[in-house]
Amino acid sequence: MTAPCAQPRTHGPGAKDVRVVVVGSGLAGLTAACDLADAGFAVTVLEARSRLGGATFSFHRDGLTVDNGQHVALRCCTAYLALLERLGSADGLDMQDRFRVPVLAPGGRFAELRRADVRAPLHLAPAIARYSALRPLDRLRVVRAALALRTLDPDDTALDAVSFGDWLDRHGQNAATRDRLWNLITVAALNGECSQVSLASAAKVFRTALLDSADGADIGIPRWPLEELHVRPAEKYLLERAARVRTHSPVRGITPMRERFLVRMDDEVLDADAVVLAVPPDTALRVSPGRAGLRQWQLSRLGAVPIVNVHVVYERPVTRLPFAAAVSSPIQWMFDRTAAAGLTSGQYLALSLSAAETWLTTPASALRDVFLAELARFFPEAATARCSRFFVTRQRRATFRQGPGSNDLRAAQRTALPGLVLAGSWTATGWPDTMEGAVRSGHRAADLVAAHLAGGVSR
Incomplete structure (x- = not known):
């Protein structure tokens, strides 16, 4: 699998006189804006809030730089x-040499999922065979289900109508296996x-990350706050x-005007060739x-x-683990x-609590x-260390x-109005609602705009 935009794009002469407005400064908008700026278009990014970043941003609290949620990137x-790489901030991501996830259970029990250095799908067989959170018979059933999952085509629209849980039931996955393995990922x-x-x-998730390539699920954890990892670098790049x-700069409406668009804000209207x-x-x-x-x-x-993200600060260290998953616990x-x-x-x-x-x-x-009680169950030091700060962030x-x-409900990025395109991880990217999906949607949006404007110039 190769990156769709490892190098800046160019789309020919004359682009600098063409104005493109990008509404929204999340990863999708920033990616599209970077592509279009590299192509030489006159780009304006409009963000309604006081800060950039969309759903992936950082804020400051009591001397800490806090990400609104814990985000990771897989290989x-x-x-x-x-x-x-393009923004010059790749050093801010700490990528594993090999997929390894510590898995904690109450009572101090410890398991681990770690891939072997062999070809897919054999790279996961030793990890499953040694995964002590499951009984031996359940581990065998997991291997059989994984091999069956590898034969599925994520682009098969019939699969979108089926629950993954129902499929696991048909493939011999009991409640313990779902709780202690499959749910960790989904x-x-x-x-x-x-x-x-x-x-x-x-x-899509299991094949792309875990089953089709040996290194796809290697985990990259930001060692910098998100604002330093991609928000500020993208702003500087632009x-x-x-x-x-x-x-x-909240946008209140967009009006098509012949082959152009009027982008209306509270006290100003911008003229754009594309949006x-x-x-x-x-x-x-x-x-x-x-x-x-667009269909409401x-x-x-x-x-x-x-x-929901739970943030806990202890007066002394309570664990040496950089990260871990947990089973049979509200901690995920x-x-x-x-x-x-x-x-x-x-x-x-x-602590990241999804769903x-x-x-x-x-x-x-x-x-x-x-959650302080749960942390004390996993880490003995947490039972005696004083919690000096505790706060919660919620992404509703x-x-x-x-x-x-759901895939059938996602909107195409090309709208019925040439020159007006959508971007965002919720659009029909073929990927889940993730940072990767957002970036891919930004590239696609820029390509659609560039193709439309090239056609307009040729006419």
Whole structure:
């Protein structure tokens, strides 16, 4: 698998006189803007909020630099990794030499998933064979199911109508196996348990990351905050190419005017030859003209699933693990963010809770009671170390609901209006709602705009 945009793109002379507005500054919008600026177009990025970054941003609290959520990149995320190389920030991602996930269970029990240095799919056989969180017979059944999963085509539309959980039932996967293995992946990658996600989306995740290549699932964890990893580098990249980047600039509507567009804000109207709408689906519906062909009934059915992040700072270190998954516990994934946050003493752990409807409205005080007790169960030092800071961040609409039938609801990036295109991980990228999907959508949006404008010039 190769990166779709490892090098800057160019689209011919005369582009500098063509104005393109990119609405939204998440990964999709920033990627599209970088591509279009490299092509020589006059790019303006409009962001409604006071900061860039969309769903992947950092903020400052009590001397810490905190990411709004814990994001990782796998080696199969070639478009995102190529973007970091392009922005000069690839050193900010700590990539494993080989896939390895510590898996914790209460009572101090420890298991591990680690790939072997052999060809796929044999690279995972030793990991499953030694995975002590499962009984030996269940491990054998997992291998059989994995081999069957490898034969599925994620692009088969029939698979999108089927629940991954139902498929696992038919392939001998019991509740313990789903809880201690399959859900570790689907909850993290698809923001839903096996029973809640479509078979097509699950097949895409497992085949791309774990089954089709030996190194696809190697995990890259940001050693820098997200604002330093891709937000600020992208802004710098754009400004160096004479692009305009504007915050506090909400777009209220887009009006097609012959072969151009009027982009309306509160006190200003911008004239554009093309527009990239890199915003959530509800915003795209609100600001796009009716002639664009976006269907409210379709996009509203995508829904949304929350992610809750629990942030715990101890006065002294309680674990040496840089990250770990957990089973039979409300803790799903734990990350040591001490260095990345700029903490000079003690330890800062971030707990990522996906498919978090249960925790979304739970008061922080109740979350503190639950998760400090859970951390003490896993790490003896946490039982005696003082928690100096505890806070919670909540992403109410972290991803769309990637359940059965969801892929059929995702909008095409090309709208019915030439020159108006969509970008975002919720669009029909063929990837889950991830950073990789967002970057790929940005590349696709830029390509659609460039092709349209090239056709307009030729006429």
